[in-house]
Amino acid sequence: MSSLTRVASLVFSVVAIVLALPVAHAAGDDDIFMALRDAARRNDAAQAGELAARLPNYAIPSYVDYYRLKPRLKDASGAEIRDYLARYDGTAIADRLRNDWLLELGRKRDWAAFDAQLPLYVVNDDMQVKCYALLSKLSRGATVADDARALLTSPKEYGEACQTLVSALVEAGQFNADDVWAQIRLAAENGQAAVARRLAPLAGGDEKRVGLAIEHPVVFVARGVGSGRAERETFIVALGRAAKQSPEQAANALSMRAEDKLSAKEQALGWAQIALQASYKLAPEAATWWTRAQGAPLSPEGQQWKVRIALRNEDWRSVRSGIEAMPEALRNDPAWVYWRGRALQAAGKDEDARQLYRSIADQFHFYGQLATEELAQKISIPQAATPVTAAELAATEANAGLRRALKFFAMDLRFEGVREWNWEMRHMKSEREFLAAAEFARQNNVLDRMVNSADRTRSEHDFDQRFPTPFRDVMYRTTQSLGMDMAWVYGLIRQESRFIMHAKSHVGASGLMQLMPATARLVAKKIGMTDFDHAQVNHVDTNIALGTNYLNMVLTELDGSQALATAAYNAGPGRPRAWRSTLTRTVEGAIFAETIPFSETRGYVKNVLSNATYYAALFEGKPQSLKARLGTVTPKGMVQTEQQ
Structure with a gap:
């Protein structure tokens, strides 16, 4: 078959699938749908309602109704929202609306309705929803501090919910000043000055002073350490920000003008701030500064970079101790499983190392490959699975969610198409279904979804799907x-x-x-x-x-x-x-x-x-x-x- 014939066949397949949707529509309806989508994104409820009314028989009614309802979510009744969720139960867009509603319920502090809906939220990947969930538990007197410490690691995603959670934890006596200053340092480390400023008063800090420390750190550091804990902590924040410009100057400021005014713990915190920024610059002094930071509580970034600098120096003892000090979830990441194995191997603990390598060697990624080679094997292609049968493919072709995804891909709405596709992947129960979905994607020339679907298998594999070679x-x-x-x-x-x-x-x-x-x-x-x-x-x-x-x-x-x-x-x-x-x-x-x-x-x-x-x-x-x-x-x- 020629390249031109293959392309024509693939185009025909996409058209055939789109035409197989419940009702075929002229391009004009798609244009109205696109305008409806834009109106909903602008929260223009009036225009969204008018446009939705012009699409009474559109091929994807769940999205028409979603875009009609979304701009009115703050004012819509619970009965109307529940009616939508019931009509489209089990669909990706219904779960998206439940996500939107949970955020609104959290903002309103309607914990009864929130708690009723949360167990039904399938994707559950929204940081703010998770913070509202902890706020709801806290409102009932539960102890949630440990869960909050594990969750609150990405200030860019905090929004109103997570910042309010920190405030509520302080008020409930579950977070102390150490917790709040850790959050302020984390916010500063991630360039989230607004978050740091808002949290400062919870720990006795001054909002404006913390803002100055983040936005004009060199000036702040030059003024020296003030009196009181809040001033010392703010100085440490400024050190980290100043080190982003020059780790050497920040280190000089700490060692020559500030160390005698800080406690041993505060000094360690200061060196940790400097060491992290020096690590990003691959500065040769970074290892020394990490040594001086011994005992300081570190952010996830700090924990990993402390190990990376030790790796760069092939200081395997420090690599091992740094990984073993990580929280369990981070320590079990394949990257740190592999490097911990290398550190154990360097210490002569070969069988312990091999045990770690074996735990990831069957995973098809960078560290699985490296672990395979440490076990004295090369990287090979696993035996191909039995080809997808006509019956398996027919069942996939009948999947309404995958058909919606193809409709969206044909309209160049990749975000919606990927959402629909991944939702169906989430609900597939066998590897044969993944392989059939990958073949369905291949036949319709949606190669990114072919790769995504094939990548999910663990025992049956088709590497021609995982690693395609078009053109x-x-x-x-x-x-x-x-x-x-x-x-x-x-x-x-x-x-x-x-x-x-x-x-x-x-x-x-x-x-x-x-x-x-x-x-x-x-x-x-x-x-x-x-x-x-x-x-x-x-x-x-x-x-x-x-x-x-x-x-x-x-x-x-x-x-x-x-x-x-x-x-x-x-x-x-x-x-x-x-x-x-x-x-x-x-x-x-x-x-x-x-x-x-x-x-x-x-x-x-x-x-x-x-x-x-x-x-x-x-x-x-x-x-x-x-x-x-x-x-x-x-x-x-x-x-x-x-x-x-």
């Missing part, structure tokens, strides 16, 4: 002409766009290889594409040609290191050069990846190289080594080698 003829020609590793390029595309041809990021990157406009123009000029126009960036051939050439340029510039070049593709070439410049000796690629300061780039490098390892195993038909692909990362001027 392989174009990719082969392009990579061959450049002498590039096609597995690596596919691994990068899988991470960048999940093969969504018209994907566009929040910063304006476009297409399969997510090219920024300036990068696309630069590369087009360098490779002699004189007639390039940015409208071409979503053309498959052009996107792959530009993206692959750019990747090859940064690979050459960074001495052939896929780890460095992958980081450069995500964060720009200047940043990995800067991170590399802080090295004093060669480090293994896995340690370099683990200690990338940008969380997005850190995850990106791991995922791309993990993907590439599986693609190579598929292409070559033989086991592969992720460690060899990671290689080692050296200071500039030293020879790059592979990790054996």
Whole structure:
């Protein structure tokens, strides 16, 4: 079958599914629906009501009714909301409305209705709903301080609910000043000045002083430590913010002008603030400052970066102690399971290490692959599952939620489409259903959902679904002409766009290889594409040609290191050069990846190289080594080698 025939067949499949919805509609109804969606997002209840009335027989009535009701949620009666939830019970959009209603009930402190609805909320991923749930328990006299400490780790998501929870815990005597100052430091660490200011009076602090410490930390630190606990704590907050600009100057301020005015505990807190910011800069003094922070309570970021700096120095004793000091949930993350195994192995505790490796080696990700190699095995493709049967596929095709998802994808409403698709995945009970959903997605050319569905299996696998190779003829020609590793390029595309041809990021990157406009123009000029126009960036051939050439340029510039070049593709070439410049000796690629300061780039490098390892195993038909692909990362001027 030719490429053109395959594309025509896929387009026909999408059209057929959309036409199979209860009622076929003209494009005009879709336009009205889009306007209704926009009106609801603006909370324009009058326009939403008028537009909804023009869609009495729309193919997806649950969304018409949702967008009609959502702008009126504050004033709608409980009976009206319950009627909607009953009519569309078991659907993704009903759970979304229940989420919206729970937030409204929490704001109104209608705990009876809140408590009745909360057990019915399936997704339950809203931080504010969780804070309201603890407020409800607190209102009945329950002790919730430990649950609150475990929950309150991401101030960007707090909103009214979580800030009110902290206030209520203080009022109930379940949070003390230590808890509140920990929250203020966490807010400052995350750049949430408004949250820090609001919490300050709960611990005897001054709202304006805390704001000054966060927004003008160098000035605040220069004034020195004031008297009283609140002033000392505010000074520690300012130290952390000042260290973001210059860890060295903050360290000098603490050691020369403030240490004698602070208790041992306060000094440790100050050093922890400085050490974290120094870690983000990969400063050589970070390890020393973490040592001085011994005993200070650390945020989750602090706990992890303390270990990452020890890793960078191959201080395996500190790696082990740092991981073992983490809360259980964090300690059991595959990253820290793997690195704890390495630390135990370095201490000669080989069987304990192997036990940890075995616990994650069956997981198909970066750390599962590394653990597999520590067990003296290579990365291979598992035996393929029995192909999906016609009956299994027919059952999937009849799934109303997946059909709604396809309708949304056809309208380029990816947010709604993904919500519907993932909701149905949540309710599937067998791996065969996941494989059938992945095949259904493949047949309808929704490759990101194919990957998402196939990735969920644990015992039956189809790696052709997990690691697709669309446009392989174009990719082969392009990579061959450049002498590039096609597995690596596919691994990068899988991470960048999940093969969504018209994907566009929040910063304006476009297409399969997510090219920024300036990068696309630069590369087009360098490779002699004189007639390039940015409208071409979503053309498959052009996107792959530009993206692959750019990747090859940064690979050459960074001495052939896929780890460095992958980081450069995500964060720009200047940043990995800067991170590399802080090295004093060669480090293994896995340690370099683990200690990338940008969380997005850190995850990106791991995922791309993990993907590439599986693609190579598929292409070559033989086991592969992720460690060899990671290689080692050296200071500039030293020879790059592979990790054996």
